[in-house]
Amino acid sequence: MGRDVIVACDFSSKEEVFAFLDKFSGKKPFVKIGMELYYAEGPSIVKEIKARGHKIFLDLKLHDIPNTVKKSMAVLSNLDVDITNLHASGTKRMMEAALEGLTRPDGTRPLLIAVTQLTSTDQESMENDLLIKEPIDKVVMHYAKNAADAGLDGVVCSPLEAEKVHNTCGKDFLTITPGVRFADGDIGDQKRVMTPEQAKLIGSDYIVVGRPITAAADPVAAYERCLREFVG
Ligand code: C5P
Numbered sequence: 001m002g003r004d005v006i007v008a009c010d011f012s013s014k015e016e017v018f019a020f021l022d023k024f025s026g027k028k029p030f031v032k033i034g035m036e037l038y039y040a041e042g043p044s045i046v047k048e049i050k051a052r053g054h055k056i057f058l059d060l061k062l063h064d065i066p067n068t069v070k071k072s073m074a075v076l077s078n079l080d081v082d083i084t085n086l087h088a089s090g091t092k093r094m095m096e097a098a099l100e101g102l103t104r105p106d107g108t109r110p111l112l113i114a115v116t117q118l119t120s121t122d123q124e125s126m127e128n129d130l131l132i133k134e135p136i137d138k139v140v141m142h143y144a145k146n147a148a149d150a151g152l153d154g155v156v157c158s159p160l161e162a163e164k165v166h167n168t169c170g171k172d173f174l175t176i177t178p179g180v181r182f183a184d185g186d187i188g189d190q191k192r193v194m195t196p197e198q199a200k201l202i203g204s205d206y207i208v209v210g211r212p213i214t215a216a217a218d219p220v221a222a223y224e225r226c227l228r229e230f231v232g
Helices: 014-022 035-041 044-051 066-078 092-102 123-130 136-149 159-169 196-202 219-230
Strands: 004-008 030-034 056-062 083-087 111-115 154-156 174-177 206-209
Touching (some): 035 044, 044 056, 066 092
Parallel strands (some): 004 206
């Protein structure tokens, strides 16, 4: 899979997501299904979107004891998604167990990506709530390195961190970056943003774009603009 735009389908019902995807007629954007839609509709929503011909990033961010994560990943692997994820803070042992669970009997598996520190966690909350006293950049890179050591395929990170992640973990280690906005668009609640073009220059492998596409007057045109700017 090469560089691509992943559309965050942050809807809470099947009807909404299908009404949105129907606008794309022949086109089949790579779709991110998050907790909201998955918990509302269950695994059948994954199968239905897959059956329509979309690639799927199932963003459920697993974090539990290694055995539970391993068994849950085996279930997700049967849904035949293209990418799924977990929290790197679950430890290397949890990540290794996840990979084992995700790997099918024929050796194939979806890509497995780690969340390092959530972008909603800042230095202050990390120090006070989690008692982690190191600089957040160092923590993010350490978690990325752990994920790479455990055999994972990449991390979700801010576009501003993508270059450093590649330098630390190798250029083939994937960076999936949210927080993307058009130069003339609304930032909304995202704090550190980049345009699709800047994300391309800095070496993001995938950008995750939600509202700039889902809330656009013409979502298909916004998606195509993203593709033009990011993929070229
Ligand atoms: O609408 P917007 O483009 O901000 O959506 C970004 C998507 O990426 C959302 O689904 C959001 O949950 C997700 N995300 C994020 N920041 C992270 C991890 C995931 O914005 N650090």
